[in-house]
Amino acid sequence: MVLTVKRHTARTATLTFAAILAIAGALAYVTAPPKGLDGYRERAAATAETLASQVETASLWVQVQADGKATTAATLVGLEEAAEDGRAAATTFEGYEPPTEAVTLRGRFASLAAEQERWLDLPALSAPLSGLAEEWTRFEERAEP
Amino acid sequence: MKQAFAFTLGTLSAIGGFIDIGDLVADAQVGARFGLRLAWVTLFSVAGIMCFSEMAGRIAIKTQRPALALARSRLGPRFGLFGLIGSLLVTGLLVMAELAGVALALQLATSINYLLWVPVAALFVLIVVWRLPFETMERLYGVLGLTMLVFVVAVFQLDPNWPNMAQSATTIAPTASESWATYLFFVVALIGAQMTPYEMFFFSSGAVDHRWRPRDLWEMRVNVIVGFPLGGLLAVAIQATAFLVLFEPGIAVEHLSQTALPVAVALGKAGLIVAIVGIFAATFGATLETLFSTSYDVAQYFGWSYGKLQPPARASRFVTTMLAMLFGATALALTTINPITVTIVAVVCSASLLPFLFLPVLLVANDRELMGEMANGKLSNAVGTATLVLSCVVSTLAFPLLILTKGGTV
């Protein structure tokens, strides 16, 4: 009886430990910063894709609002979400330490991100917004390793 | 009259269960990224969930017990407890996600932050489960849920290039810019979102609360045959609207608002408002379903009394479990954790649990002594076994894919 209890304790302990390790490993993998130049470029491209998507979403909302096809409440929500997500994605990427070869890439990213900040603050100018989306797409293509 | 009730039970299970926060998110994401290239998954899901819900309904009619009630005597207490804890965790996450969905719908309607709506929604749910009789609940959300049909109307309004649609729907491969891993991940996510086991148990438990008898067999089958394909149609419609509006500009769906956006493009203000009502109804109905089914699962495992037809004091353990779940879900939602992320994780986890919940139903439905002439026929067994095997594959792939694709973000 005592023996079985001991075995149980041991097994449970190992299992718990293994589970914790697995979860920690998974989280580490999912949230790991990019490695090397290629990793950095990849991440830059991915972020650019996200930001382009945000800009497109914003301009679509602006458009439907202009056509009187959306309620103001919904449009405001849509625009705010796009702006917040854009900011979040940009901040995350700018948090990564760029490899020396990628400094210019990072500079370009920063300027585009700043531009986006401005547009999203006065989204009524939807046309330049969609222009921005194209710029992001070009950036993405150039960034891709 | 009874027919109408019964029909709304089917509709509620279809709309509230089939179209819930999981579909509103996963279908829109899939449509925006892959077009209709994953529409075939919905066919499988509908067939599978129809088959098992029909079994569950038959078991409920014959034995007067919900499907899961007989699971423990087949799987034994340990295996049963494992399944119970698993589905408790997953459905718990879903309750939170659905509740957040209700709040997000209210945010879309008012542009007041959803976090402020979460407690209001929770209070709403509380009042409904506490005061509203089962039938009223069903009729209300069954009917309100029908407003989701606006997504179908939107598809036609956007008047798509049908050959393109057909071409996309018949291609079983990722789009150029996507990897097979991501494609498969969304296969799993869709199955998890559409083959929701709680739907099956809610369906059978409802049948018990309705005191259905063998003569109601066909009524039950009509619910299955009407309800679930309707849900599947709506799911594909959501994929299609996202495909037609969001695919071209390369918009990735990360918010419920983006699910509704295509409807605004297609049908304008009125359509958008109807869509928001539909989203509200679907998530609200699903909140009730998930809440009930988790409590049912617990009560059935331990053999407690349960159900809407019992006065609370007679089923105090059931009621307490339900209130605890609702409270926990509300607290979790208020941590500002991203409800969309939670939804995706929840549907993937739920996909990985499917075998544990399908197996006992399949076994009990085959028990000649219990089921007599209502035992499974060849068709149910063929579809059921196929679904079970498929769900085993899905269940083994779910977590590796979740991590490998970082939740579909790469």
Next chain:
Amino acid sequence: MRASELIGSQVVDERDRPVGLVRDMRVEVEGADMPSAFPIIGLVVGPPGLRSAAAHAWGYAEGRAAGPAVFRRLLEPALQHSLFVPADHVLDWGPGAVRIRENGRDRSSDAGGLR
């Protein structure tokens, strides 16, 4: 003693040769009025292993589970080695190992409704 202690315990014969595991017990119940106790008329003994365990747990041993065909084909072979041991052939009911007479290996299929 509790049923859970009996089910799953080792079964050996007089010379301590392993016979299998207790998978189930056949109990006699009255249709109309229940007696003060249900006599256990015998044990169902099956070989170790998952397939045998599943076959007995899921009702394939009683032939009550008529399908699915895949399961039947998978599980019923495991029942070839299951046997029904009448109570009077059991020398020691445990707890611990259950000891049965050597000639207690009654394979007659209808005994206790075992296939």
Next chain:
Amino acid sequence: MSRLVSARIALLDNQIVDCHRLPIGRADDLEIELGGGVPRITALLIGSQPLGDRIGGHLGRAMAAVSARLRRGAEDDGPPAIPVSSIRDLEPLIELDLELDDLPNVAALEQWLAAHFVERLPGSGDASE
């Protein structure tokens, strides 16, 4: 007329209901009386205590301990046991000819929660209208 049943399928883990078909609990284990010829099943054991013992491991032991705690003095009279003589019918439910209220220490948690929590909530008892 007597018939043979499989203890695992017909008894163990099955749902027990009272004469009004109110759920009482599950047959979490069966009491077997040895000695004197053929062993006999004398009672159905209900509750997290026998269930916990069956599940075993840390979780099982915890369950058993908690349920023993809930019913003070349970260490003496053991888990709630229902004599098989009070069984009226088997499969799919184990139907008893008793009333839930006649079984004192069954569903102790139910009664405790009802008395201390649920009945104090506004509008309890109306949910089934």
